[in-house]
Amino acid sequence: MRGKFITLEGVDGAGKSTHVEWLADMLRSGGRRVAVTREPGGTELAEKLRELMLHSPMEPLTETLLMFAARDEHVRRRILPDLDAGTWVVCDRFTESTLAYQGGGKGVDAGLIGQLSQIVHPGLKPDLTLVFDCPYEISHARVTGTRRALDRFEREGRAFFERVRAAYVAAAQAEPQRVHLIDSTQTLETIRACLQGLVSKLA
Ligand code: Z5A
Secondary structure (H helix, E strand, O other): OOEEEEEEEEEOOOHHHHHHHHHHHHHHHHHOOEEEEEEOOOOHHHHHHHHHHHOOOOOHHHHHHHHHHHHHHEEEEEEEEHHOOOOEEEEEHHHOOOHHHHHHHOOOOOHHHHHHHHHHHHOOOEEEEEEEEEOOHHHHHHHHHOOOOOOOOOOOOHHHHHHHOOOOOOOHHHOOOOOOEEEOOOOHHHHHHHHHHHHOOOO
């Protein structure tokens, strides 16, 4: 049977990476084969593109096209083969990030992003998307408290952050069965109980 595709999303510092390995281990303890990966990244070339995107100034459209170039490599070389082999894939960010950051945050046309996603991953949509939601004050403090050098996205200001956050909220409202907002100001234990409940419905 095909594996399930779970993605974790949210504004920078909201806390998604904190839960990725925990989620994978929780699934493994239930007998699943699980692969953990991330975007941008997940293959050798996509990781090189990630470095460019995080640190080199570029136009929003260039950034969007590079995100999908990296995603094409990732989907074809890792995600689809794993899912087809019955492995569950837990991915730190996917196309919902492009809609939120390049679309909501930088004004790239959502229709164009939709077209690119149809070209790069037709028929592939996460079975479950977990959006870690967090107010600016808290996520910003988390990011600046854990880092020395911030990347290009983390250096954006509050207005950008609010547009990205609003795009995620809109995504959850548009597809409430598949996209779930998680209040990331809660304790790790409360968040994990919530994740466990959501994932258990996928089996
Ligand atoms: N990007 C894009 O623009 N378009 C796209 O299509 C894609 C990506 C795919 C890199 O992603 C950048 O790529 C990203 C968007 C852009 N922008 N940025 N920045 P990334 O996922 O690698 O980068 P990130 O969002 O900054 O991830 P991160 O640094 O791993 O942050 P996080 O996962 O949201 O947070 P965390 O590392 O799990 O937690 C941050 C801190 O908070 C840490 O010290 C935790 O211990 C703490 N924490 C977490 N949860 C809690 C709770 N509940 N209570 C207390 N403390 C907590």
